[in-house]
Amino acid sequence: MMPWPLRSALRTLMALIAAVCAGTLGVLAVFVLKWGRELPDPARLDALTLGATSRILARDGTLLATLRPVLPGGARIQRRLVRLEEVAAHAVLAVVTSEDRRFFEHSGFDPVGIARAALQLARGGRLQGASTLTAQIVKNTLLTDLAGHRSWERKVKEALLGLEVERRYSKQELLTLYLNLAYWGRGSGAEIVGIDAAARAYLGRAPRDLTLAESVYLATLLPAPARYLDYAANRWRMRDLLDRMVADGHIRRAEAQAAWREPLQPRGWQVRYDASGRVRSARRTPGALHTAPVPPVQAPHFVQQVERELVARLGRERVYAVGGLEVWTTLDPQAQRAAEQAAARAPLPIGATLGAVTLDARNGEVLAMVGQRPVAGQVPAEWNNAVQAVRQVGSSIKPLLYTLALEQGYGQDHLELDTPLSLPCGGCPGGSWRPRNYGGRVGNGPVTLRHALDRSLNLPTIRLAQRVGLPRFTAKLAELGLPLPEQPNLTLALGTLETSPLRLAAAYLPYTTGGLRIEPSYLLRVRSGGTTLLEARLDRPPPRRVWSPQVAWLGLDMLRGVVEDLPESRGGLAERARLPGWQVGGKTGTTNDVRDAWFVGLTPRAVSAVWIGKERGGFLPENVYSGVLNVELWRDLMLGTLRGHAPQRFAPPPGVGTRLLGDLEVATLAVGPPRPADHAAPRPIQAAPQALEEAAWITLPLDRRNGRLADEFTPAEQIVRRRVRVRELPLYRTPQSAALSPGGR
Template structure:
């Protein structure tokens, strides 16, 4: 023995390292309010301290693995002797006689090979570990390292995997079940082999009773308890798979494969309640569109086992449907169906089911291992799809739609179950905090499980009229006013680079003649947008719009820019709208707020460009002082170097960079005023349902109704909704941003702004309100009955009043409208 020790001792590792060992822990992603979104990593693990471990579990573990743990010095001499005697008598190694300390030595340092050399090394290591660590520290290492099946490493991960709870929430039977897993975690866990797992659990309970760790009554209750374990995937408190994937990619770029194992905790900017609202709003909107366009009547069938086929498989081809329906082996069939439904990914508002029987007033369906009633009233919408503009007749009876064994989707409503289907149409929601670009909610499609393409950040689509506010902003910054008159009349463009002559039209196909700029925006008149862009100049407009957050490479420097023909992502459009919502400042969207290591140390903290009105005021004050008295310049610079630096609106601890202004505050106010009219009286009127006075936005519909948009905001939240097909195709002749995307926006914003007080957009200095003539945009005449109020920059107020119609002159001429219209 001494010779073996002398031979192996130099090769033994330093057991002091165990005190600082880092267990492989998965990457976890959280919302801003600390709710788990997702975790990534091959090994699911949540380390616990000894003090956090329930004493009942410690007892169960010791009873099953090493009841003399607190008495021995690392090895169990009796156990080893028993193993040696068994080996000599049978020639086989039936038990290793390993203590928990020896298993720690093996798990942390050694391979799983079964050789005498490894066993001796394990024994020597166990002795060294006992000298270096306390019994509690050794147990702590064991319970966090041990593999317990289903990718679960450690007892806390096992509790989550098999019961969906913390180890601290489990009862005695459940604790004994986990304590019995180390012997055969893959072959005898309660998911893979419930019968064997039950036997092992009851063995653990019996050992606890023998050792008087539990009473006879506790043993009886626990031993009779049914198996309640089932597989629980990664526990998610907030369904946000597109967000989780965005974070995963970012973390892999930062840290490589270590991102999955080092135990990083990533806290995002996501507001969990807003994310839940966005999920529901988008799915509800897509499902409604899908119902409105008919039922595609999918006919996928679940496997049905008949009694005849079970006994004579060769009869399968000869049995009719009626034969099979009357002789179904229901226990075996339902077991198959249950497994089939459990394997289906979570689809949010709709859930899978299988038809059991079809009756005249509805159908019984199989779902969640039970029978449920689907009434015929929940199927009446399912008129057959003919094409995007036509649907067929209403079904007359349930059998027109359903048959036994058919796999279907159903939606839970307040009126009972509703037949559903996976929509072919797609969409996205992006919701940003305008003061700094923090992503509050994001949904990249109907279901991440069915399609992982993130339309919110990956889909370049034409925004149509939802882009017009940026064209109008450029116009207001270059001499136009909300009262400027532009002729909404036919226009033809001929270009050698175009195959055909371009004749743009309004969506309505009508022309409205001379129109005020404000009115043209809320009516979404295309020809007015083209004329004002031609007047401003496409290149000049691009230069103005790019700082809002649009990649210059995506902006067409031609007149098609006026109609939103430059494809952008929903995220890019929402970023541009942040400028409109926050007072005219450019911000960058961001998702990760901070990254922590497994010990809670902050490795990264976001410092986004943030709107700071106080900074701007103080900067303006500095500029005025510098112009007024040059001798104050040095003093001001010295102040900037100190803690009272006026260029920093944040506290010294925060030190957030100020967002740059890209839109003059007066131009911004005029634009907001016009966009609020889109909601009050234009294409965005559905938003009035929210009963708020601080909402503004713009609808968008592209050619042939291939894309439907609504981008809108309050001072606290910007949200963009896009709906369309992945392969661009018409949504139908009646689909527009106002009736397809806007209802989704209203649904979401109603929840997202619940409890958020209204915040008016403040009128800056240098803006005045005057009465004008609605036909000409000139100052109203005294006493004019149809005059309206309009906002102007002080220097842009019309200088002349309108000249009202007068009686004919003696020469037959008229003095009507002597001031010419502004026609562009």
């Protein structure tokens, strides 16, 4: 009988071991629960269980791309996916026998396989893989962030996800996933991924045409593709795999023997055999493994946006389903080529890139999109500056403020002071904000709105923003679909708002659509198997009115003035945007610290926004000027877009006319037959006292039938213009026109 002290010590040791095990299990349970909550969604594998057969077409039917799913880790599938029925049955069974013999029996985690591998190793046998096909799928897709980690976290997550993936997908779907994801080495300049690429690279065959011998050869390369480099040394592995397939009941012994005697000739090898199937000689032949090139995606950033919209509207399964979609898009190949060529030619500063988008001026359809500076022979980065870059817009916001002032009844001849200004500012040096004109220029008196916008003057713009009212301005920006800062202030009038080229182009679009805001669109029609799933004319959101046609015309006239009024020699900003025979409007924008440069330009056929800057932020050279770099890029782009189209003019709506402002003919609301005095004696611009007196008055378009403010429904012949004091404005309001009243001075 064991002595009592020894029994006591043994019980203490056992209790200690039990406590340690319990503690370890408890800690492990805590981590398992934690890691279990961090698991990615297995549904992200859906795209890979289906065939990538959706075709994206330009508006003229040109093929832009065949959609290829994105792996859960972020990489895009750059190959043809195959369905299980497109692979020879013995090729599937060879892979299963080689990589996971109990695949059809386990539920994603195979303790029997792990125990068998450990026992085999303990007996001095060779190491056999214990990882299931399901675990390999999970590791290579859902857990790519832990790739290469030999940790408990990866093993636990792999096991938990394996169980969930097995529950969600059938064995046939999992085999499809694995065969499309498996890595088979590297060919001529490209990775050999998936059985379709492997069969064509190593054997020159489609997967469905593989013989049993070829299938077994490919399966032996899966664990280590470098085995391809020594065919004779790899030959015994083929015999071993054939024997295991016989043992597992997948093939008969006679089939295995016939496959062994087949004179297999992998690409890049010249092999001689004897009658029994043994290798007599194996010699490498010149040349690398051939991998079929992946058809390039045309207009990749545009296609990226189309794909996102399709998935959002139809779901991933519909987009990537077998049979796929035929997607006709709004892209104009001529406009896209023009945008890409202009972007490639632009003399950008070192480290700078760009984003550009072109919309149809009539309906907002996206005609072209460039998200990165194109570089010959390189696939552009997926980051799309035309849509994803959110940058300060600088002075390109000013036309929106000036048009709001026109909407409230101020004319292009309205005067604001271009003199130094100091405003209270708690966070500014000295407690005040002293805005300056670009380049530090300071005027010394009143200027018209036309003059202020032509020269992009900041001081009159701030005063106009005060007069119009910041709440009204922010409300209008929101109407136009632009994002607002959390705490907007008067700097908004100088362009501290941040947005993308697409959003800014869309905000300018109402100038060419008669005041209608139209959401940019990418799709014309989507069909599947003869059934129409989407039709643009039926599925697009309806336009929303943000300006009356007359106000939009007045704003467009001011934008044309920026381009047409002044040459560069007299301070003009956008003379270089002029196009022979075409009417053009637009506005430059350069932030004060020269981080972002913009130009948004309008023609009767197209609206295009161009941004230049550094993708990760940072300063551009001080000599970068949007009136040169951006405008010339825009002009180059637009010349290509409009090539072959007859020049057009903007069509004025009813209820507008013209008058002289100095030596300029500017748009105004119609007042019936023109009065000679309007043209013979334009209002002079002289001293500040007269400017202040003028500011106390406002010229209103009135409906002569009721003496109230005219609106877009007032017939042109019933509109009359009257000058009234600002304080009397409420007397002319109607319930519908209340929102048109100007803000305080």
